[in-house]
Amino acid sequence: MTNLSGKCAIVGMGETAVGKRPDATTNSLHLEAIKACLEDAGIKASQVDGLLTNQPLNDSHRSYAVKLAHMAGINAGFATDLALGGATPIAMVQHAVMAIEAGMATTLMCVHARKRATPDPTPGHSIRRGDEHWEEPWGHFAAAGGHAFAAQRHMYEYGTKSEDLAHIAVSTRKHASLNKNATLRKPITIEDHQQSRMIVAPLHLLDCSLESDGGGAVLVTSVERARDFPKRPIAILGMGQHHPHFSLLDAPTLTTLGGKKSSEMAYRMAGLGPKDMDFAEIYDCFTITALITLEDYGFCAKGDGKDFVKDGRIGLGGELPLNTHGGLLSQAHLEGQLHITEAVKQLRGNEVEPERQVANAKVGIVSGHGGSLAMHATLILGAL
Amino acid sequence: MSKTQDERGRAARRGQPFLDEPEAKPFWASLREHRLTAQRCSSCKKIFNFPPQARCPHCLASDYEWAILSGKGKVYSCVTYHRPWHPAYQDKIPYNVSLIDLDEGGRIVSNVVDCPPDEVRIAMAVEVVYEDLPEYTLPKFRPVKSA
Numbered sequence: 191m192t193n194l195s196g197k198c199a200i201v202g203m204g205e206t207a208v209g210k211r212p213d214a215t216t217n218s219l220h221l222e223a224i225k226a227c228l229e230d231a232g233i234k235a236s237q238v239d240g241l242l243t244n245q246p247l248n249d250s251h252r253s254y255a256v257k258l259a260h261m262a263g264i265n266a267g268f269a270t271d272l273a274l275g276g277a278t279p280i281a282m283v284q285h286a287v288m289a290i291e292a293g294m295a296t297t298l299m300c301v302h303a304r305k306r307a308t309p310d311p312t313p314g315h316s317i318r319r320g321d322e323h324w325e326e327p328w329g330h331f332a333a334a335g336g337h338a339f340a341a342q343r344h345m346y347e348y349g350t351k352s353e354d355l356a357h358i359a360v361s362t363r364k365h366a367s368l369n370k371n372a373t374l375r376k377p378i379t380i381e382d383h384q385q386s387r388m389i390v391a392p393l394h395l396l397d398c399s400l401e402s403d404g405g406g407a408v409l410v411t412s413v414e415r416a417r418d419f420p421k422r423p424i425a426i427l428g429m430g431q432h433h434p435h436f437s438l439l440d441a442p443t444l445t446t447l448g449g450k451k452s453s454e455m456a457y458r459m460a461g462l463g464p465k466d467m468d469f470a471e472i473y474d475c476f477t478i479t480a481l482i483t484l485e486d487y488g489f490c491a492k493g494d495g496k497d498f499v500k501d502g503r504i505g506l507g508g509e510l511p512l513n514t515h516g517g518l519l520s521q522a523h524l525e526g527q528l529h530i531t532e533a534v535k536q537l538r539g540n541e542v543e544p545e546r547q548v549a550n551a552k553v554g555i556v557s558g559h560g561g562s563l564a565m566h567a568t569l570i571l572g573a574l
Numbered sequence: 575m576s577k578t579q580d581e582r583g584r585a586a587r588r589g590q591p592f593l594d595e596p597e598a599k600p601f602w603a604s605l606r607e608h609r610l611t612a613q614r615c616s617s618c619k620k621i622f623n624f625p626p627q628a629r630c631p632h633c634l635a636s637d638y639e640w641a642i643l644s645g646k647g648k649v650y651s652c653v654t655y656h657r658p659w660h661p662a663y664q665d666k667i668p669y670n671v672s673l674i675d676l677d678e679g680g681r682i683v684s685n686v687v688d689c690p691p692d693e694v695r696i697a698m699a700v701e702v703v704y705e706d707l708p709e710y711t712l713p714k715f716r717p718v719k720s721a
Contacts, residue, residue, distance in 0.1 A: 324625045325683045326589045327712055330671045331659035338653035339673060346651075346696045391654040391668070391692075438673060439681045440623045440631075444651065 195459050198287045199416040199423035199574060202231025202409030203531045208522035209373045211403035212308040216246055217261065219303030223405035224262050227299060231409045232420045238409070240268035240295030242282035244302040244525060250314030258301070268295040275560020276473055277431070277448075278302065279406075279527040280567035284429045286410035296411060302527040303405025319561065321437055333475065334398055336562045338390040340444040341478040345392060347445055348493035352392055355477040356383035357499040358512075359396045359519055362474065365506065366516025368546040373400055374520045397477040399518035406527035408534065413574070422538045427553070428460030428570030438562050448566025449486030449557060456555070456568040457488075464488040467570075468551045469536060470510055471529035473559040474517040483557050484512070487568075511548050526558045530569065537573040589660045593710055597626040600640050605711040608704045612680045614641040621679030645702030647676040647715065652698075654691040670694050674715055688716040 204226025206219055214222070220243070228235060241264050243255040251257065255269040268289045272278045282300035289295045325331070344350045360380055366372035378396065386395040416423035432448035432455070435441040457463050464487055472487075474480040481495040489510055490498040498504070504512035515521045515532040522528060533554045535541040548554075551573070558567040593602045604611045613622035617635035629636050650673040658664045670691040675681050686694045687703065700715035 321625055323590070323592045323595075326660070327591045328671055328683050328685050328714075329589075329655060329660070329663050329666065329669055330683050331589075332657075334657075335653055335655065335671060339651040342651045342653060342696065388654070388656040388668075391656060393653075437625075439625070439683070 192291070193459060194287055194291055194429070195427050195461065196425045196572075197413060198290050198410055199413050199425045200283070200408045200534050200571070201411050201416050201419040201421065201423050202227045202233070203534045204228070204230055204407045205371065205528060205531050206303070206405045208371055208402050208404035208524070208528070210307045211305070214305065214403055215312050216248065216251065216303060216305045216310050217312065219305060219403065219405040220258055220301055221262055223301050223303050223407040224299060227301070227407035227409050230421065233297070235263040236265065238264045238297050238299050239266060240286065240289055240298030241266045242269070242285055242298060242300045243271050244278040244282070245271040245273040245317070247317045248310070248312060248314040249317055250312060264299065266295075268298065274558070274565040274567065276475060276525045277558035277560040277565040277567035279525055279530055280556060280558040280569045281431065283408065283410055283426065283530065283569055284431070284567065287426055287429065290410065290412055296415060298410045299407055300410060301405065301407035302525055304524050305403050306401040306523070307403045324439070332390065334390040334393055336438055337476040337478055338393045339438060340482065340563055341392050341476070343444045344478060344482065348496070350481070350496045352394065353380060353384060354496035354499065355397055355481060356380045358474070358477040358480050358504070359383050361499070361505045362513050362517045362519045365514050365546060366520030368543050369516050369521060370543065372516040372521040373402060374516070393476060393478070399475045399523045400520070402522035402524060404522050404524050406524055406531045408530055416574070423574045424534050424537045425572045425574050426569065427572045428456035428462065428568065430455030430459070430568040431566065433565045436561065436564050441563065444563060445482060446492065447482055447486060447559070447563055449483045449559070449568070452566045452568040453487045453555070456570050460570045462553065462570060466553055467510065467555045469514055469533075469548045469554045470512050471514070471533050471554065471556045472512060473526050473529065473557045474513055474519050475523070475559065477519070479559055479563075480512065480517075483559065487555065487557070506546055506548065514542070514546050514548060525560070526556075529556050529558070533571050537571055539573075589662055591710055597628055601626055602710055604640065605704065605713060608711070610643045610645045610702050610713050611640045612643055612676070612678065613638040624680050624682050641678065643676055643678050646718070647674045647700055649673070649686065649694060649696055649698045649700060650675045650681060651696060652686065652694040672715070674700060682713070685714050686716065687714050
């Protein structure tokens with residue numbers, strides 16, 4: 191088996207404005223992200239020969255990658271929708287690498303946009319996970335409920351407290367306050383978190399991420415071709431996935447998730463470990479998700495996340511700057527697409543507000559997490 | 575203003591079980607008679623996980639029987655909903671939702687009743703009670719009174 195570490199690189203990235211975009215549609219946000227990415231990469235849509243999308247949760251967008259390719263003027267030799275929830279944006283980059291190495295495409299656009307803050311007038315029916323009727327009759331409806339089950343277990347098994355989770359919300363908001371393209375920029379305190387209303391106990395409002403409109407895209411090609419692009423190429427050094435359960439009913443545990451094996455796979459491929467990471471963009475649909483992932487990724491021992499997130503360790507200038515853009519909690523929730531674009535910007539240097547640039551950033555890790563805490567994907571990126 | 579697909583999706587959430595799902599029909603029929611059942615594989619003898627399915631999740635054999643369970647179990651995790659995601663729950667908040675690990679195997683989403691939500695605990699021993707509704711019966715759980 192060939193090790194694909196460093197064979198491909200991200201040579202373009204685009205982000206739309208996020209927050210409330212009442213005049214936009216799911217389609218228009220995808221096209222806007224593609225346009226921004228093409229401009230950043232300095233190429234035309236006709237030079238792209240592959241497209242990967244996240245299956246939109248609306249049945250009118252079936253075979254969306256093919257539909258979008260034609261809407262954007264991309265003549266795709268490889269196009270597919272992936273459906274791993276919040277692990278999809280990372281999985282798209284992984285599939286792009288595989289398509290390049292398989293000779294099926296040379297230059298692939300990975301794009302995701304979402305319309306959740308304001309209504310999307312696009313007609314169609316919503317796509318369900320499929321087993322909600324084994325949850326809803328007992329009043330279990332929400333992602334917050336599933337993650338609250340995990341938080342409760344973490345508190346039971348390791349003595350984690352709600353105030354510990356607050357440190358993640360506070361640090362993430364501080365980073366968002368430095369990001370001009372973030373939805374919530376007003377700094378918060380531990381007390382604000384503790385006094386925010388309960389959503390599904392033990393999770394407070396400030397443990398929960400945003401509902402957002404917006405989009406993002408990255409362009410992937412081989413390292414050989416990457417030299418012809420204007421911006422500094424960002425190498426794809428490590429990739430991993432693991433999906434240890436589907437439903438909460440068959441989860442072997444809720445305190446160690448797919449991130450453990452997924453990160454081990456990515457570290458092995460990259461020949462690197464947690465100590466080599468200059469920053470981490472970790473999926474934070476809820477504060478507990480980030481806490482569990484930090485442990486699963488080996489930044490601290492299982493159960494020690496509650497101490498790791500304190501004393502500025504996860505802040506800019508700390509041991510492991512976490513979610514330097516403000517994450518899903520405070521920047522925007524686009525299924526982690528902007529965790530990837532943020533990592534690219536950090537590694538290029540000089541592309542974010544100077545006060546939130548990680549000094550000397552050479553290698554960063556990005557996580558994605560989806561479903562009922564079920565799906566996980568990991569990416570390790572490095573500056574070339 | 576046209577309804578968004580998301581609003582329609584939420585409206586479509588009836589919050590009810592699908593009683594006619596082929597693999598689950600006997601489960602719902604037994605509950606009507608106040609019996610909590612689960613599939614047991616005729617080949618490897620293990621209890622299936624919920625929800626019911628056509629083949630054993632442990633060995634993929636297609637033969638199974640419906641085993642009558644003791645109705646005893648333990649709380650694996652528990653949460654309290656403070657926000658109603660469905661209009662039917664507007665006057666029920668705050669309410670408990672728990673993952674119940676059944677003694678014979680299998681886990682089910684349910685509610686611990688006869689107990690204030692903030693007094694439900696992980697590892698609490700519980701037993702089934704039946705909530706009869708006009709069209710179906712839901713299994714719920716109450717704390718086992720210590721002797």
